[in-house]
Amino acid sequence: MERLPGFRDFYPEPLPHPDVWSADARQYIFDKWRMVARRYGFREYDGPPLEPLELYTLKSGAEIVGQLYNFVDKGERSISLRPEMTPTLARMVAAHERNYKKPIKWFALPQLFRYERQQKGRLREHFQLNADVIGETDTAADSELLGLLIDTLRAFGLTAEDFVIRLSSRNAWQEFFQQRGGKPEDAYNFYQAVDKLERETPEESRKKFSAVGISFDEVNDFIKGGKPTAELQAVVDNLTARGLAAFVKIDYQVIRGLAYYTGVVFEAFDKKGEFRAIAGGGRYDNLIKLISGGKVNLPALGFGMGDVVLLELLKQRGLLPKFDSQIQTFCLIEDETLRPASLAFIQQLRDAGQAVEYALTPAKSDKQFKRAMELKAQWTVKLEKTPEGALSAKWKNLATREEKTISPPGLP
């Protein structure tokens, strides 16, 4: 029996096979994501992994359905596994925003799903850190969100040598497009053409821009000019005050493919350009209004950072720690008459918060010790009985080989 194509099994390390993923590395990434989000005052939320299909078609049009993991359920509902978190967030915020002070700063760690039929071997799910700020139009919110993005990557040991955040502005591009007579109905195709500039040949790009009546050369000049808009300058100034300016640069080549962005947009890349984007996001000031059917109108912005590219990058830079059992104490039971007392002692150690392992059944002394070493336990402990019948605990630090005996048995 095999797992479904495009899905991952997560095993404890050391990994048994190159084809499986590390549950420890996943948890390491989740812990850092949560830790930094909390430092920034972001609160965790979550929604269902399944949503009505309409939640996605409303925002992105029917063309999105080809990429969705969607189906009809037993109640004849058209539903989809979530391909992204923002529509769920917009739905949840629209339902209860009155109960929360603005700006709302929330994060989530959803598993997201896409079903692209043609691509063999490609993952159909990944996890994402999603962080959003809702209810603040000022670019101070954009800066705060970018600070979180930068500090999240820094928390993994990545530096300004490793990654850069390319800042751009959907507003600037919109103005560019309008000033050159672009038609509103062509705007989405225009943004898509800019988004794909780096991945397509100049001929392909030239054709696409000409189809929407825009000069390819002017597009290139605009990107090369790269003059920051007032909003982008404000963001850079704010990040400069934080000491984070080295992590960003203005780069109009970034525009974000999705239709709903409205202001500052950005993507984080490794500096060597070896990987796909590490994270991406921006402002989507109209989306909550759209999702709520006009009931709630709140400005918003956010980013998503996936676990797959991040993990590849951390591996390649040697920034993933070695994961082991995290066992602190291995209790050796060499005298089976002391097993009940050893179980009581193990209970005492675990009650005190220690991670403790031991041989469930009688085993040779050297085999037990070998197991303690394999598990990278910090200590072994063994109960011993004095001739008078009193118990003591003989501790051994496996790193320093230091030994100490404690009577009655207790922590070393």
Next chain:
Amino acid sequence: MERLPGFRDFYPEPLPHPDVWSADARQYIFDKWRMVARRYGFREYDGPPLEPLELYTLKSGAEIVGQLYNFVDKGERSISLRPEMTPTLARMVAAHERNYKKPIKWFALPQLFRYERQQKGRLREHFQLNADVIGETDTAADSELLGLLIDTLRAFGLTAEDFVIRLSSRNAWQEFFQQRGGKPEDAYNFYQAVDKLERETPEESRKKFSAVGISFDEVNDFIKGGKPTAELQAVVDNLTARGLAAFVKIDYQVIRGLAYYTGVVFEAFDKKGEFRAIAGGGRYDNLIKLISGGKVNLPALGFGMGDVVLLELLKQRGLLPKFDSQIQTFCLIEDETLRPASLAFIQQLRDAGQAVEYALTPAKSDKQFKRAMELKAQWTVKLEKTPEGALSAKWKNLATREEKTISPPGLP
């Protein structure tokens, strides 16, 4: 736009509406589950939330399909959202067990899905702690697993006054059934009838037992007799050594409905009997062989503990903490010329691991202070400038009202 029926939205506390769930309480439960599992040396794993439908029908027969959230995907595969974790675990273990020392002690925190068409208002998903021990036939493994179950519930503040684990034996029931001439093809219906004893009238039960040729009175006598088998006695002795005997009792009324249990089985209940089972599990020594098509034959046992009943119980006993923003420091910015310096200071505090909040845009001094109080921040801090232009940080502890000024700005 509404979420799908039977699914939950998880919001940060304080909750905006009785109809939504607490993301904070969920994380509190997950953290405790992980903490205690690690103390016991269990390692985390996870599999896909979607599996081939066959993985479940293989184990439970086609009748299970009525309860599954199953569908046909775009690649014409019959698949299902996972209704339980054990088949995934068996699949994963069968694939790579050679790389892991036995016994394998693993846990997972999966979200599980059921689609029962008829039940309105009932949840279609929940989260579960799943803990399993694989590769050990000795009842020492059953005891270790029960120890984990007990200590997990204790970690939430629940005591022997609050819950009890009812221990039973599928072996004992199998022997009972065989000795009275029960036919193998009736065994499943017999187990089901025992499982439902507490929820059905004596008349219904009597009918069911007579249909499989077993006397209802003998069943009742067997339950009342309640003599522990040798394996159950060994488990009780082991737990007694750990000081955990008060948390268990022999109770043959428990049998577990699922077909695949083979040895010791158990269920945890609140002592007042107000809730459904808090957790349940047992041995399933034949399942890995079945799932692996005979390739791998390993004894195994495990339990599942859902988040919904546990949460209800903790709420009712007043054992859930108050959750808040966990903000440590609120930085007051009263002089806008000090905003850049304040941003630099906030960055410094966050780099040091503090959770820090502040007003993104200029706000009145009393409004900022009120927000700090609402967030239950431990401290406020405000940068000030001496006439000579040097900066200092004025800290105020919001609980003790203690104030201190530190120059140059640093931690209090």
